[in-house]
Amino acid sequence: MREGLLELFQETYRELRPGYAPPELKIDFYAFANVNNTIRLRNGRLLVRLSDLLEGAPEAVLRAIAHILLAKMYRRPIDPAQSARYRKYVGSHDIVRKAHLVRQIRGRKLLRSARGHFYDLDAIFEELNTRFFHGLMARPRMSWSQTKTRRILGHYDPAHNAIVISRIFDHPAIPRYVLEYIVYHEILHLKHPVRLRGSRRCVHSAEFNAEEKLFPHATEANTFLKRL
Numbered sequence: 001m002r003e004g005l006l007e008l009f010q011e012t013y014r015e016l017r018p019g020y021a022p023p024e025l026k027i028d029f030y031a032f033a034n035v036n037n038t039i040r041l042r043n044g045r046l047l048v049r050l051s052d053l054l055e056g057a058p059e060a061v062l063r064a065i066a067h068i069l070l071a072k073m074y075r076r077p078i079d080p081a082q083s084a085r086y087r088k089y090v091g092s093h094d095i096v097r098k099a100h101l102v103r104q105i106r107g108r109k110l111l112r113s114a115r116g117h118f119y120d121l122d123a124i125f126e127e128l129n130t131r132f133f134h135g136l137m138a139r140p141r142m143s144w145s146q147t148k149t150r151r152i153l154g155h156y157d158p159a160h161n162a163i164v165i166s167r168i169f170d171h172p173a174i175p176r177y178v179l180e181y182i183v184y185h186e187i188l189h190l191k192h193p194v195r196l197r198g199s200r201r202c203v204h205s206a207e208f209n210a211e212e213k214l215f216p217h218a219t220e221a222n223t224f225l226k227r228l
């Protein structure tokens with residue numbers, strides 16, 4: 001089982017039912033036909049079944065589903081922010097898994113914005129996903145920026161679950177590894193959601209920075225970017 005998942009459910013339980021000790025918990029991932037999650041109480045034991053589509057989900061998403069399931073179980077109000085976070089993730093994940101549906105729902109638009117003149121952002125995302133993330137990241141909406149901005153090279157927008165990359169990189173003079181480095185950085189934002197540490201908003205955590213250094217051409221890429 002995924003590390004820390006049990007603790008995450010226990011923490012969520014304590015938030016919803018302060019003063020109560022969490023019961024024994026059993027959490028399994030199941031290959032449901034849909035993104036389906038269930039919770040049952042049997043002989044004082046909480047049995048949680050999560051869809052295997054959530055196995056690679058970011059911690060914030062697992063926290064959201066823990067909140068939703070436990071709130072339902074104990075008839076507590078569901079925090080709309082948590083339910084929105086969960087739905088957004090599942091929406092994006094479904095689209096990744098069921099490529100044929102993408103075309104029917106919003107595919108054409110999505111493809112047009114991800115595919116530039118020289119580089120295809122969806123393809124770059126998938127390649128990085130395989131190389132660095134065991135293919136576990138759910139692909140967000142990838143798109144080139146409308147304008148050729150130099151001020152912002154790339155941006156992850158959690159509200160729309162989208163990665164936007166400046167169009168200046170869609171050019172044959174840009175080495176592929178430089179574009180990959182920019183996209184890699186944004187994928188790390190997807191992987192390490194911004195958290196509150198005290199009152200400080202921690203955008204690039206120590207964990208984030210350590211993982212960013214794993215990119216093989218980080219130094220060359222930074223040198224190239226400084227000369228842009």
Ligand SMILES: [Zn+2]
Pocket residue numbers: 185189204
């Ligand atoms: Zn950043």
